[in-house]
Amino acid sequence: MLLLLLLHKLRPSFTILSSSSYYSSSLSFLSSCSSYSDKKVSMATIDESSLRKALSDKQSALEAQGNAVRQLKSSSAATKPEIEAAIEALNALKLDKSSIERQLHALISNGEGAVNKEAFRQAVVNTLERRLFYIPSFKIYRGVAGLYDYGPPGCSVKSNVLAFWRQHFVLEENMLEVDCPCVTPEVVLKASGHVEKFTDLMVKDEKTGTCYRADHLLKDFCNEKLQKDLAISSEKAAYIKHLLATLDDLSAEELGAKIKEFGIVAPDTKNPLSDPYPFNLMFQTSIGPSGSSTGYMRPETAQGIFVNFRDLYYYNGSKLPFAAAQIGQAFRNEISPRQGLLRVREFTLAEIEHFVDPEDKSHPKYSEVADLEFLMFPRQEQVSGQSAKRVRLGDAVSKGIVNNETLGYFIGRVYLFLTRLGIGEERLRFRQHLANEMAHYAADCWDAEIESSYGWIECVGIADRSAYDLRAHSEKSGVQLVAQEKFSEPKEVEKLVIAPVKKELGVAFKGSQKNVVEALEAMKEKDALDMKATLESKGEVEFEVCTLGKTVTIKKNMVNIKKEKKKEHQRVFTPSVIEPSFGIGRIIYCLFEHAFYTRPSKAGDEQLNVFRFPPLVAPIKCTVFPLVQNQKYEEVAKFISKSLTAAGISHRIDITG
Known part of the structure; x- marks a missing residue:
């Protein structure tokens, strides 16, 4: 008379459901929002271009016919039937124009699609906050933008994600894990380049002083222009789409010129904006009571690994290749944090630094991932306005699209990690950095991007950083961070x-x-x-x-x-470094969206919001229910609960009957 629901067998639903077959459900909720297939997107782009051209042609014809009607009306020689026929032709053109506008509305991400995306996002966020997955920090004091607390189920999901990360990478690849301080002396971050170059371009409202991130303003303007301006020509639309694709490639001067070209002003006040200028994103602090020693809250966890390379290399028996890993908090003083967990000022990073001989970047386990096939978006396709396409990883490496085997190996491992967590395969792509995005010393860099209601979100960066970091710290410290080959x-x-x-x-x-x-x-x-x-x-x-x-x-x-x-x-x-860097909060938020769907209640009078998690990350693995409210069954339920606890299985016990 006692029911035990084990997640890995039955994948039960409680208010927050657990299962791995979430994709079709969340897709049906968003079916009117956007297509998750790049093939569909490219077809829509072709239709949109032709429709915009047709709309432009129809507008020209409409203006010409309007002029003809006005001339006939002002002419004393024009007869009444001629004027009526001209007006009828004008009205027909207006109807044609309205029809094209309606078709265009159906293709662009405005109207019903945008409303549904917003409704979907609000349903997800409201459910997450109501169920205490996460909430704004310091809520009773009205909170601080960009800071969030994880509640009990959120902590469980995060803990499960990190546990799987350790298993998938640290244990399986035999990595060396370290844990370094969050406060970092200035000299370390000067050597790494963060003090001078860790910046975003910012603009200010020239009257109020309110700050905005320059690239975000331009991006929002371009998206709104494409979505709401139906009269925009196909050439102008193509120009704006190309600008969006290469936005990260713009310098401060180019970004400022585009803001002036489009007449972009402060969103809230409509006041003019300053020229873009760099703003350093690090939180500065003082080490010690005198305040003479400057430090920063670390913006990434990688530097702690680099400065410990010599000891880690010795610990590994002075052998290459080897990898070191670290999970920890990082801090960035974002200019205008928004989008919930996607852009915050304190967050968890999980980073790997794989040290390898720069003359041999092969990987012994590369063959295990070479046959994987998934969406890849090389820079050439981005610049030429194409879409991401499914590519076999081995082909991308052999053709030189991906720089080397070790970088390719980690791209494959990241793909497996994310899909096993529950990220939809068709909503995950690997985008190569454009020329201006990539650091001058990097050999190649790819981002794992996950599609959400906010669009494509960068969640993991996989970069070949060459030997820059170790050389920089060697030069600054005077300590040689090198390896030897006998x-x-x-x-x-x-x-x-x-x-x-x-x-x-x-x-x-x-x-x-x-x-x-x-x-x-x-x-x-x-x-x-x-x-x-x-x-x-x-x-x-x-x-x-x-x-x-x-x-x-x-x-x-x-x-x-x-x-x-x-x-x-x-x-x-000096060894080269392959660095996969994971934004854990971003991955978790995208996982929440991919696991979310709605279903009618049993009574059919309301819609229930449901999270259907894969067993791997579900906050509760099983629930124990005595089917009859009886003292002896309750005792058995408690015994089972105790056994589950001893086995390390998270669960709930419900003895209410």
């Missing part, structure tokens, strides 16, 4: 030798001698050869010492630079 037989190589003359440097720089010596020894070959040429021609050269924060004068007698042939028993090099 040769079976010694090799004769021509090598640049930089030999600082410590006696002369000591006389010239006294207490700073060590910093200058380390900086000279850490020079790149090209810089060293340039210095040698300048010293030979001029006798001295200006040299920047990063650890001193100033430029010093190096004379010819202070350093010897020459090339020598040597026998080497090992090769010393």
Whole structure:
């Protein structure tokens, strides 16, 4: 007389349901909003273009016919039947124009589709907040934009996602997990480039001082123009779509020029806007009571791994390749946070740094993912206005679309991770960064984007960062973050030798001698050869010492630079880094949307909001129900509950009968 519903067998529904077959349900709710097939989208684009052209032609004909009617009315020679016939033709053109407008309305994401998207989003968010999955932080004090609390079921979902992440990546790939502080000294983030370059472009209302993110204003304007301006020509629509596709490729000057071109003003006040300028997104703080040591709340977890590379490499038996991983909080002072969990000021990141020999980026397990096929969106297709297409991963790597095997391997592993969590295959794509999005040192970079009611949302970044990070920290700290490859037989190589003359440097720089010596020894070959040429021609050269924060004068007698042939028993090099970086909050929100659907109640008098989670992430794995309200069955139910707890299975017990 006791019913035990185990999720992995029956996938039960309680107010928040659990199952893996969620896709068709959520799709039916959104069927009038948008199509989730790239094939359908591309067909709609073709129809929209022809309709816009037809509308433009009809508008021209309408204006010409209107002029003809006015001329006939003003002419004394025109007869009444001629005027009536002209008016009838004018009315027919108006009807044709209205028909085309209605067809265009059906294709663009305005009207009923946009209303349904908004209704769907509100239903999801309202249910999440009512059921305490997450709520605005400090709610009783009216909250702070961009900060959210996870409630009990939200914490369970998050914990399950992170547990699967550890299993799928850390355990399966034998990664080294670390946990580093959130407060980071300024010198670390100067070396990484965050102090100087971790910025978004911001504009200000010139009268009120209210701040807006410049690219968001332009993006919103372009989307609204496409959705609401039915009279826009097909050429203008194509221009705006191309602009949206390449928005991240615009410099500050280009972005400012586009804002002026379209006459974009402050959304709330309609006041003019300033030119775009960079705003650093890091929260600054002080370390220690004196306030003299500047620090920042880390904007990512990766730097803690990079600065520990030497110890991790030793811990791994001085062998490459290996990967280190970290889960932790990160902080970004967003200009105008919106979209709930998708853009927040404090969030959880799960990041992997896979260190590999830059001369061999093959992966021993690459064949396990090479046959996967999913939506990929290379930069060439983005720039040319095409849509994402299903591509076999092995073909993308072999054709050079994806830079190397290891990067391809992690793209495949990310795909498997997200789809096993419950993300719909047709609503997941991998988009390659455009030229201006990608850092100058990166070899290649892809984003795993998930489609939601907000559009395509970047949730995971997978980048080949080359050797930039380790080199940057080596130069700034003076500590060599390198790996070695031992040769079976010694090799004769021509090598640049930089030999600082410590006696002369000591006389010239006294207490700073060590910093200058380390900086000279850490020079790149090209810089060293340039210095040698300048010293030979001029006798001295200006040299920047990063650890001193100033430029010093190096004379010819202070350093010897020459090339020598040597026998080497090992090769010393700086490893490259493949970095998959996961925005856990974004993944969870998209999962909520993909798991959501509505169904009628048993009475049929209302619609029920339901989350149908895959067993892997469901906050409650099973429920124990005594079918009869009887003391002995309640005791059995409690015994089963205790056994489930001991087995680590989250559950509920309902003894109300």
